[in-house]
Amino acid sequence: MNTDVAPRLGWWQQTWRLGAAAAVGIPLWLSIGVLLRGRTDETGAWFVIGDPLVAFGCLTALLWRRRFPLAVAMTVVIASTASALASGAAFLALVSISTRRRPVEIGVVALALVTASQFAGGFYPVQSSPGLLWYQLALPALIAGIAVAMGMAIGGRRVEVRSLRDRAESAEREQTARAAQARALERNRIAREMHDVLAHRISLVAMQAGVLDHRSDLTAEESRVLVRGIADGSHQALEELRDVLGVLRADPGRPEPPQPALDRVPELIAEARTSGLDVTLTGTVAGTPSDAVGRTCYRIVQEGLTNAAKHAPGAHVHIILEGTAGANISVSVHNSPTTTATSRPPTSGFGLLGLTERISLAGGELSHHRTPDNGYVLTAQLPWPNPTHEKRV
Numbered sequence: 001m002n003t004d005v006a007p008r009l010g011w012w013q014q015t016w017r018l019g020a021a022a023a024v025g026i027p028l029w030l031s032i033g034v035l036l037r038g039r040t041d042e043t044g045a046w047f048v049i050g051d052p053l054v055a056f057g058c059l060t061a062l063l064w065r066r067r068f069p070l071a072v073a074m075t076v077v078i079a080s081t082a083s084a085l086a087s088g089a090a091f092l093a094l095v096s097i098s099t100r101r102r103p104v105e106i107g108v109v110a111l112a113l114v115t116a117s118q119f120a121g122g123f124y125p126v127q128s129s130p131g132l133l134w135y136q137l138a139l140p141a142l143i144a145g146i147a148v149a150m151g152m153a154i155g156g157r158r159v160e161v162r163s164l165r166d167r168a169e170s171a172e173r174e175q176t177a178r179a180a181q182a183r184a185l186e187r188n189r190i191a192r193e194m195h196d197v198l199a200h201r202i203s204l205v206a207m208q209a210g211v212l213d214h215r216s217d218l219t220a221e222e223s224r225v226l227v228r229g230i231a232d233g234s235h236q237a238l239e240e241l242r243d244v245l246g247v248l249r250a251d252p253g254r255p256e257p258p259q260p261a262l263d264r265v266p267e268l269i270a271e272a273r274t275s276g277l278d279v280t281l282t283g284t285v286a287g288t289p290s291d292a293v294g295r296t297c298y299r300i301v302q303e304g305l306t307n308a309a310k311h312a313p314g315a316h317v318h319i320i321l322e323g324t325a326g327a328n329i330s331v332s333v334h335n336s337p338t339t340t341a342t343s344r345p346p347t348s349g350f351g352l353l354g355l356t357e358r359i360s361l362a363g364g365e366l367s368h369h370r371t372p373d374n375g376y377v378l379t380a381q382l383p384w385p386n387p388t389h390e391k392r393v
Contacts, residue, residue: 009066014063017092018059018062018063018092020088020092021059021062021088021089021091021092022055022059022085022088022089023088024087024088024091024092025055025083025084025085025086025087025088025089026085026088028084028085028087029047029051029055029084029085032047032084033047050082050083051082051083051084051085051086052083052085054079054080054082054083054085054086055083055085055086055089057079058075058076058079058080058083058086058089058090058093059086059089061075061076061089062076062089062092062093062096065092065093065096065097066096069096069097069100069105070097070105070108070109072093073093073094073096073097073105073109074108074109074112076089076090076093077090077093077094077109077112077113077116078112078116080113080116081116081117081119090113090116091143091147093109094106094109094110094113094144094147094148094151095147095148095150095151095154096151097109097151098147098148098149098150098151098152098154098155099151099152099154099155099158100155101152101155101156106148106151110144110145110147110148113140113143113144113147114137114140114141114144117139117140118136118137118140198237201233201236201237202233202237203305203306203307203309203310204229204233204271204272204275204277204309205229205230205233205234205237206309206310207275207276207277207309207310207313208226208229208230208233208275208276209230210313212226212227212230226276229274229275233275259291259295260294260295260298260299261291261294261295261298262285262288262289262293262294262295262297262298262321263288263294264298265281265297265298265301265319265321266281268298268301268302268305269281269301269305269319272305272309272317275309276313277305277308277309277317278314278315278316278317279305279316279317279318279319280316280317280318280319281319281320281321282318282319282320282321283319283320283321283322284321284322285321285322285323285329286323286324286325287323287324287325289323289325289329289384292362293329293362293382293383293384296358296359296362296364296380296382297321297329297331297380297382299355299358300331300333300355300359300366300378300380301319301321301331301333303333303352303355303378304317304319304333304335304378305317305333307335307352307376307378308333308335308376311338311376312335312336312337312338312375312376313338313339314338314339315335315336315337315338315339315375316335316336317333317334317335317336318332318333318334318335319331319332319333319334320332320334323382323384324384325384325385325386326384326385326386327384328381328382328383328384329381329382329384330379330380330381330382331379331380331382332377332378332379332380333377333378333379334371334375334376334377334378335375335376335377336373336375337373337374337375352366352368359380359382362382362383363382363383364380364381364382364383365380365381366378366379366380367379367380
């Protein structure tokens, strides 16, 4: 694996590494000094002046070992031939190049280190016992092997740490994205519920106001009933609007309003009749569907009544609810043509769209179209699984 991008070192990290490299070469340099003590020739002068200068140059070159790894490693290894004090720098150079875990580069630098060690004796011709060639190669090769092993281990650890860091950052980003998506979905769900309620309420208020505007034959009692209905509907609409704003602002202190169910459909129809709609309900529902199915049926009826109040005031609305557990439950809202000429009310365009999304999530189908007599019909089919069958499964 390629590890070209190494973490940048701070000044303290750089200092202690170079200090350790210098400290590794000091024992060898001092041991040669003991063997050369008392000599004042060129060898002695090189030991005192030249050797430390070369070592200092090698340590300085190591500052760029991560920017130019191969060039710096080869330069330091070859230069260390002329300096015993630079042996630690050569060791660090081989460790550094090995962290990249590129076999060709490692092999070239390690071979250069072993080869250079064979020429180091020419600078300090001290008396030593003759040895075999394999022995003269074994010690530098062993040192090179230790440096390579250390570098490979450091490189592997570096890759592992980077991989763990990337995985942690990726997991954190995914978790943040999932949380944001969950919040957005929850907001949309609650806002869709409240939009259905608010649109229905405003439509009934508008219909009652339209009756007051176009009917001049109403009695005082009928007018008071309509005015009271407008006032009550407006108040409830404001409360529901406050709920919508609380959802959109993610107010944690505002509880979610209770969700309606199928058993509240008669209450919804009674409210529509009070507001002036002519509504009838027929059909039989054998059993009690789940909360999700019942809530969807309620929203279908509510949307149908809302559309009838907005677009067909004075029309007759016929609602059919039929269903059996283990089969389907069907909801049909049919309104006759309007009998009152009124101005076209503003529409949001989101009612049927939100209802389509809701029914699709429930696995049902929705259809809506005009009838031949210029009325309108809204029909939905929803699956109603058998609860006992679900328990067995």
